[in-house]
Amino acid sequence: MKKFSVFFCVVVFLFSNPVESKAAPLKQQNDGVYIVYMGAAAPSNNGAMRKDQAQLVTSLIKRKRNALVYSYTNGFSGFSARLTAEEARSIAQKPGVVSVFPDPILQLHTTQSWDFLDSFSNKKISTAIRPGSAPDQPSSSGEADIIIGIMDTGIWPESASFNDNGMGPIPNRWKGKCEKGDDFNSSNCNRKIIGARYYPDSDDQGGQLSDSGSARDHNGHGTHVASTAAGSLVDDASYYGLATGTAKGGSPSSRIAMYQVCRSFGCPGSAILKGFDDAIKDGVDVLSLSLGGSGGFKPDFTTDVIALGAFHAVEKGIVVVCSAGNSGPTPSSVVNEAPWIFTVAASTIDRDFQSQVVLGDKTVIKGGGIHFSNLTKTPVYPLATGESVKLDNGTRSVDARDCVPQSLDPAKAKGKIILCETHDTDYGNDDRKEEVKSAGGIGIILIDTEGRFIAPKFDTFPGSIIIENEGNQVYNYINSTRNPVATILPTVTITGNKPAPVVISFSARGPSLASTNILKPDICAPGVDILAAWPTEANLNRPIPGKNPPGYYIISGTSMSCPHTSGIVATVKAQNPKFSASAIRSAIMTTAIQTNNQNAPITTSAESIATPYDIGAGEANPTASIDPGLVYETETADYALFLCATGYNTSQIKLISKTIPKDFQCPDNLTEDAISSINYPSIAIFRPRDGEPPKTVTRTATNVGPEESVYTATIEAMTGIKATVTPNKLVFTKEKKKLTYKMTFTATPSIPQIDIFGSIIWTSGKYRVRSPIVIGTA
Structure with a gap:
């Protein structure tokens, strides 16, 4: 439901940008407000500002009394403030500042x-x-x-x-x-x-x-x-x-x-x-x-x-x-x-919210939708297509079939249930319902196969959403009958619907x-x-x-x-x-x-x-x-390696995190392939090419089940890829709670030019621990 979708705007105006990226266009920002991000908070600061943060904030307040919006002092350091572009640029050059960027406005996603x-x-x-x-x-x-x-x-x-x-x-x-x-x-x-x-x-x-x-x-x-x-x-x-x-x-x-x-x-x-x-x-x-x-x-x-x-x-x-x-x-x-x-x-x-359509020939179509109306259960209401009741003012037939705003003729639609298609994505179900209603229609049937999985709300107006095959049934009935009629029954709740999920x-x-x-x-x-x-x-x-x-x-x-x-x-x-x-x-x-x-x-x-x-x-x-049996623990160092591989340098990462080892350094000549070996519960690699060296990833599993446990690996077959795991058996004891294995992926001449999916499953007599595998093409 788009109304409740949560979307945020990724800012394009950056004062510290360690990686080249295709940034989303800025849709909306909090005018004049910038976020100054300074990485990790000082250890054991008890909510106090870092010294360099305090100096920047104090200097800012002296210049502009109400400039400060929020200060951040607990999990990380920084502040948000009303700044000019020049002030933001200047602050971005200060020691200890990771980035300065306009305050984005994010939008909202029993x-x-x-x-x-x-x-x-x-x-x-x-x-x-x-x-x-x-x-x-x-x-x-x-x-x-x-x-x-x-x-x-x-x-x-x-x-x-x-x-x-x-x-x-x-x-x-x-x-x-x-x-x-x-x-x-x-x-x-x-x-x-x-x-x-x-x-x-x-x-x-x-x-x-x-x-x-x-x-x-x-x-x-x-x-x-x-x-x-x-x-x-x-x-x-x-x-x-x-x-x-x-x-x-x-x-x-x-x-x-x-x-x-x-x-x-x-x-x-x-x-x-x-x-x-x-x-x-x-x-x-x-x-x-x-x-x-x-x-x-x-x-x-x-x-x-x-x-x-x-x-x-x-x-x-x-x-x-x-x-x-x-x-x-x-x-x-x-x-x-x-x-x-x-x-x-x-x-x-x-669960399905069914709003059944009954045609004059007694055909019952199990449409969906939520409405609270009082049409009779007998199909006695005239039924017409949107195209057959279109306005004769140059309205396109395709618009009338979709029942878009200002496409239907009240003189033709009044008192009828209207069958509408839903190809024009510029308009939603409410728009179509309101067009039918304003034209004097007494009900609406929407054809939308994928949309059938979500129950539209028609409120007190009779409505139902049906799949394309059912829409064809309704069209055939209308075309084969001199006076087609139908009704739309009140919504009922059905459970046990299949397939699900x-x-x-x-x-x-x-x-x-x-x-x-x-x-x-x-x-x-x-x-x-x-x-x-x-x-x-x-x-x-x-x-x-x-x-x-x-x-x-x-x-x-x-x-x-x-x-x-x-x-x-x-x-x-x-x-x-x-x-x-x-x-x-x-x-x-x-x-x-x-x-x-x-x-x-x-x-x-x-x-x-x-x-x-x-x-x-x-x-x-x-x-x-x-009770999962085994778990994959991803450490801060794994996330730091991810940042290294995606373009950040050691000094920036050390500003961001205070929990990585003091001797941490981004490895030389690191590529994104290294990300595949961070200790994640799924495995994703960029596809090896035929004739290239095999690609290898590592994982470390931690036993959280019985101390004495033995797990055996099974690899789901992947077309065009030879995959092996070493070792293929993990033997956990009281002393050995963590064990590491390697997976090697080799391309064969038959490797397809598409993404390939599989899994590795570790099983014991009690547990089944599965990780999906993706071999991507881009």
């Missing part, structure tokens, strides 16, 4: 979804020999001590999904606060919502620019996301009676800390960095950002605010989960592609433009037609006459798949408190599912078999990920 994941993963566990189950409530106090930080539009604290019934005291380690503001005070926080911060901006005269004076959500997106990740159990939740069930988040006993970094016009990068800075200090365990950028542009990690903030959060042990973006299915549209970010694609669940078309795809040698996205999770909490503010709800807003809403996007994964992350961390951030990501990736509820390979909404560029390691499995 019940059955968790039931589907739980039942689906449990079904697979029997074949994948996985023990255990994911509890609705924690078996110990561990999960209740997990704190999920949400960076979004705020929160609606009165929602039943944020009740704290049965929750114990707030963890002592929590250092955050519940900030008082407009229509929000400390009593709006409880043992579920333990923190709420907001970030008002101010102009040069000290006036507030923010359109929100508190952490209260006046958009809905943040409330929906927060309840998906960690909402409490709520019986009989629904959207006006649809999708009825028990609403719950992925980790219903975890705590929520909201960081309202987004406003009506977008999410300033300066506020996002301040949110990261505060979250690191406050003590969150997981950060969930349903924010991203326009796909198709190589990121610059000196100006990518999410990548910068996430790097320092991960250094502090925080798992940072981000949406992959809604620019799919275009290749290389994935965003948030830094290897320290857990990047999430979106898929469907097994399906990767939805809007979900952004790999390969990563940051590097062919890292696979993104990492994982896939439910993101289509997700029911979750919503503000009851009247103007945030689609009106249904005579009914009060239900407090729950159904929306789609990678914004929804991100908090699903954040909830799983929280559960894995609760059950495995000693796991590092990278170990948690590994646990979820290596236990992911690659088959659907028909026991066939997961497909896309275009009906092709999903590849790792679509789903990463696969569909997240909340049960198996608790």
Whole structure:
């Protein structure tokens, strides 16, 4: 749903640019505000500024009293301020400054979804020999001590999904606060919502620019996301009676800390960095950002605010989960592609909102859509195509077939159900519905095969979306009947729909433009037609006459798949408190599912078999990920090597990170191929050419299962590639908890000129640990 897609603008005006990159065009920036990024904070600074940072800020304030917007002192150093271009250029030359860039404005990217994941993963566990189950409530106090930080539009604290019934005291380690503001005070926080911060901006005269004076959500997106990740159990939740069930988040006993970094016009990068800075200090365990950028542009990690903030959060042990973006299915549209970010694609669940079409010949077509109308169940309403009711004023037939605005003749359309095509992507379903409605039509049928996977909202206007084959059925009926008639039945909720999951078309795809040698996205999770909490503010709800807003809403996007994964992350961390951030990501990736509820390979909404560029390691499995057997731990040094290989020098990296070894140096003559050997749970290499030396990657697996364990490797066959693993058996003991293996890839004369996909699977008598393999062509 484009309205809720989170996209950010990668800035093009840089004052420190160590790598050449194709930057995204600047769509919008916070006028006159620049971010001065100075890398890592001083060790043990207790929130104090670094000396060089303090000197710059003091000098700036002396010149311009209200120039400072935010200072960053906890996880990293720097500040944002109102500067002229010349001032920004001058500051960029100062010692200790990594980069200076304009403040970008980023734009925004349940019940059955968790039931589907739980039942689906449990079904697979029997074949994948996985023990255990994911509890609705924690078996110990561990999960209740997990704190999920949400960076979004705020929160609606009165929602039943944020009740704290049965929750114990707030963890002592929590250092955050519940900030008082407009229509929000400390009593709006409880043992579920333990923190709420907001970030008002101010102009040069000290006036507030923010359109929100508190952490209260006046958009809905943040409330929906927060309840998906960690909402409490709520019986009989629904959207006006649809999708009825028990609403719950992925980790219903975890705590929520909201960081309202987004406003009506977008999410300033300066506020996002301040949110990261505060979250690191406050003590969150997981950060969930349903924010991203326009796909198709190589990121610059000196100006990518999410990548910068996430790097320092991960250094502090925080798992940072981000949406992959809604620019799919275009290749290389994935965003948030830094290897320290857990990047999430979106898929469907097994629930369908059916809005059946009944034709005059008694044919029933199981269309989709959400509407609350009162047409009779008998097909008595005249049925016409958009083209047959077009305006006779030069309107093109193709526009009338698509029912675009100002294409239909009220004299011809009045009282009829109109069949509309959807080829013109400049217009959406609401535009077509409003055109039919304004022309006097009494219902709309939309033909859109891929769009059928998402239920459009028609409100009280009768509507249904159908696939192309069904559209042909309707056309044939209309053309073979003198007086074609039809009706559209009220929406009903259907569960057990097959196939599911399906990767939805809007979900952004790999390969990563940051590097062919890292696979993104990492994982896939439910993101289509997700029911979750919503503000009851009247103007945030689609009106249904005579009914009060239900407090729950159904929306789609990678914004929804991100908090699903954040909830799983929280559960894995609760059950495995000693796991590092990278170990948690590994646990979820290596236990992911690659088959659907028909026991066939997961497909896309275009009906092709999903590849790792679509789903990463696969569909997240909340049960198996608790007990993964083996994990791949990615260290800060791995991320530093990634930065070296993508164009950064040693001095810049040492400014950014204080946790890498003091003797760290970027290797000489390093190429991007070195990225393939960072200790990641997936493997991606640039294709070897026939006759070239083999390419070798290394991985180190850490045993987190029984001390005495033996794993044997199986490699999925890859056309045109000979792959070997050495050793092909890993024998873990009490003394040997970490073991390294090498994979070698050799091209054969039959290697195809396309991307090649495979996997390596390590199995013991109890576990199956899978890493996807991608051999890319570009």
